[in-house]
Amino acid sequence: MQRRDYRTAYRSEHAGGWIVDGKPAREFDGKEDPEVLKELGREGWELVSVVGYTYFLKRPLPA
Numbered sequence: 735m736q737r738r739d740y741r742t743a744y745r746s747e748h749a750g751g752w753i754v755d756g757k758p759a760r761e762f763d764g765k766e767d768p769e770v771l772k773e774l775g776r777e778g779w780e781l782v783s784v785v786g787y788t789y790f791l792k793r794p795l796p797a
Contacts, residue, residue: 737795744788
């Protein structure tokens, strides 16, 4: 059975930027949603669900 890692990401108007796994992600400041999702995809993250403005992603863990 393959193990996975999970991540959540959303842009918070209140916090003034992107929040990834509950922490500010300054590397995404000023970027729009498609840019952020492409960058996460290059890191191996796969988008699995969107609820409101929250993105849920997963990627396989190394064996």
